[in-house]
Amino acid sequence: MWDWSYAWSIVPELIKVVPITLIATFGGFAVACLLGLPIALARRARSRWISWPVTWVAEFIRSTPLLIQLIVLFYALPNYGIVLSPMTAGILGLGIHYSTYLAEVYRGGIESVPKGQWEASRALNLTKAQTWLRVVLPQSVPPTIPVMGNYLIVMFKETPTLSAITLVELLTTAKAIGSHSFRYVEAITLVGVIFLLLSYPSGLLVRRLELHLKRRERSVEAK
Amino acid sequence: MIGQTETLRETEQPDVAPPAPERRRGPEEPETNVKEEIRPIVRYRGITKSFGSHQVLDRIDLDIRPGEKVALIGPSGSGKTTLARLLMTLEEPTSGTIEVDGEQLWHMERKGRLVPADEKHLHRVRGKIGMVFQHFNLFPHMNILRNVTEAMVLVQRMPKEEAEARALAMLERVGLQERTKHYPAQLSGGQKQRVAIARALVMQPNIMLFDEVTSALDPELVGEVLDVIKNVAAEGEMAMMLITHEMDFARDIADRVLFTDGGRIVEQGTPEQIFENPRSERLQSFLTRFRGRRADDAGTSAGSMTAAGRE
Ligand SMILES: Nc1ncnc2c1ncn2[C@@H]1O[C@H](COP(=O)(O)OP(=O)(O)OP(=O)(O)O)[C@@H](O)[C@H]1O
Numbered sequence: 001m002w003d004w005s006y007a008w009s010i011v012p013e014l015i016k017v018v019p020i021t022l023i024a025t026f027g028g029f030a031v032a033c034l035l036g037l038p039i040a041l042a043r044r045a046r047s048r049w050i051s052w053p054v055t056w057v058a059e060f061i062r063s064t065p066l067l068i069q070l071i072v073l074f075y076a077l078p079n080y081g082i083v084l085s086p087m088t089a090g091i092l093g094l095g096i097h098y099s100t101y102l103a104e105v106y107r108g109g110i111e112s113v114p115k116g117q118w119e120a121s122r123a124l125n126l127t128k129a130q131t132w133l134r135v136v137l138p139q140s141v142p143p144t145i146p147v148m149g150n151y152l153i154v155m156f157k158e159t160p161t162l163s164a165i166t167l168v169e170l171l172t173t174a175k176a177i178g179s180h181s182f183r184y185v186e187a188i189t190l191v192g193v194i195f196l197l198l199s200y201p202s203g204l205l206v207r208r209l210e211l212h213l214k215r216r217e218r219s220v221e222a223k
Numbered sequence: 224m225i226g227q228t229e230t231l232r233e234t235e236q237p238d239v240a241p242p243a244p245e246r247r248r249g250p251e252e253p254e255t256n257v258k259e260e261i262r263p264i265v266r267y268r269g270i271t272k273s274f275g276s277h278q279v280l281d282r283i284d285l286d287i288r289p290g291e292k293v294a295l296i297g298p299s300g301s302g303k304t305t306l307a308r309l310l311m312t313l314e315e316p317t318s319g320t321i322e323v324d325g326e327q328l329w330h331m332e333r334k335g336r337l338v339p340a341d342e343k344h345l346h347r348v349r350g351k352i353g354m355v356f357q358h359f360n361l362f363p364h365m366n367i368l369r370n371v372t373e374a375m376v377l378v379q380r381m382p383k384e385e386a387e388a389r390a391l392a393m394l395e396r397v398g399l400q401e402r403t404k405h406y407p408a409q410l411s412g413g414q415k416q417r418v419a420i421a422r423a424l425v426m427q428p429n430i431m432l433f434d435e436v437t438s439a440l441d442p443e444l445v446g447e448v449l450d451v452i453k454n455v456a457a458e459g460e461m462a463m464m465l466i467t468h469e470m471d472f473a474r475d476i477a478d479r480v481l482f483t484d485g486g487r488i489v490e491q492g493t494p495e496q497i498f499e500n501p502r503s504e505r506l507q508s509f510l511t512r513f514r515g516r517r518a519d520d521a522g523t524s525a526g527s528m529t530a531a532g533r534e
């Protein structure tokens with residue numbers, strides 16, 4: 001059933017597309033990080049004309065499947081003259097979808113900054129912008145880092161969805177190999193193993209980071 | 224230090240009685256400055272503050288003269304903090320006006336009419352006011368030196384070297400010159416509060432608000448903070464509003480003591496008048512209750528009054 005020598009023979013082919021998967025992951029993550037911040041800020045905006053539409057759109061994106069959003073980006077937008085490569089559509093789709101999650105992470109981070117920090121900034125006559133940049137954001141980012149790391153891993157594991165828009169990533173490649181040789185078991189299993197080998201250590205790393213941050217926080221808070 | 228020469232004369236005057244009744248006037252009445260009289264650094268006029276339907280301050284009139292040290296005492300919930308927060312622009316008055324150094328704080332003039340102040344106006348006037356909070360509110364991600372220099376660099380656009388030199392001098396005054404590279408979390412409560420005082424002082428406000436700055440501290444750390452405030456007060460140039468439950472401290476430092484209850488200033492006078500000869504029944508019972516509590520926990524802050532400030 002399982003053919004070791006065949007399995008070994010297809011490993012290089014699979015490894016070759018790992019960079020593509022990683023580019024899609026990190027590209028999407030970067031988009032999500034950048035886009036998440038304005039969404040978080042807009043949702044906190046005092047004016048309902050800003051906060052409501054943004055909240056509504058973000059909820060919509062978050063509660064519909066990534067697959068459908070990818071299909072819209074890749075297959076529907078060309079009807080309106082916007083043609084995206086599979087990689088671009090993949091990065092945008094992943095990024096937009098997860099930006100709505102990261103926005104929530106940011107929001108939690110921002111809200112974890114005590115009211116007294118805003119008041120002290122005001123008493124020292126810092127402007128709004130200075131308060132955000134020098135006081136609030138530097139304090140809200142560190143506690144979100146482990147959560148962000150987890151989302152990075154989740155996005156990595158989500159990349160097989162991009163096979164639906166013809167991006168030649170791990171799953172697409174495995175399926176292609178399978179259809180050539182009519183042997184799917186080895187290829188698909190190896191894809192699983194590659195994901196495991198990459199996500200598991202990353203997960204450990206994130207947990208280490210989390211412990212490190214917690215310990216630092218505690219040593220800073222003690223006394 | 225503040226470059227406000229007329230304030231210096233004022234603080235020497237022995238007369239610190241409350242404003243005479245005939246000086247009270249409504250906010251709309253024109254100012255008839257016939258008598259040569261020193262302009263208050265802060266002037267509350269008809270200040271009312273409600274949170275929802277809950278009225279916290281009720282038509283407060285209060286003048287604070289340049290360099291004057293005013294202590295605010297009164298039961299919990301009587302509106303002391305709110306009075307200070309309105310001046311620090313942390314809370315907006317429901318009605319009434321506040322003048323700072325002759326200029327409206329919450330209003331500005333547009334075509335001869337008073338309209339609500341915009342952020343730019345608030346920013347300008349707010350520079351004359353400083354505040355120290357009960358819970359310090361230091362910036363935890365900055366070391367002590369940066370906590371003190373940050374606003375000088377950002378707000379006053381001071382070169383970094385000059386800001387650091389000033390910060391170091393100020394930290395030395397509060398006895399923390401050896402802690403400049405530490406982070407707030409590495410300091411004791413008393414040290415944190417002294418940093419917070421230094422941070423506010425370097426901005427050279429004309430009036431500084433202290434809101435129960437020792438009530439979050441362990442009793443043995445209260446003295447070092449009060450000593451620092453006394454030293455600052457002794458310089459005389461800066462007006463102070465001190466909200467405190469430390470009656471001995473209020474008596475020592477204040478030119479005038481205000482007793483608030485139910486959102487009104489019920490009684491005011493020199494420390495002697497307030498503590499020795501309280502007239503209103505409410506103040507009398509407040510002081511009695513207070514002394515009773517003090518006797519219970521046997522002198523919270525006594526003893527440590529002299530030791531600290533220079534370690
Ligand atoms: N942001 C707010 N929202 C609603 N109510 C408030 C708010 N701030 C203060 N209050 C209420 O206003 C009243 C006066 O509060 P304030 O803090 O000014 O009193 P205080 O004299 O400083 O009391 P304490 O001695 O306990 O500090 C209290 O009843 C308080 O609950």
Ligand SMILES: [Mg+2]
Pocket residue numbers: 303304305434435
């Ligand atoms: Mg209070």
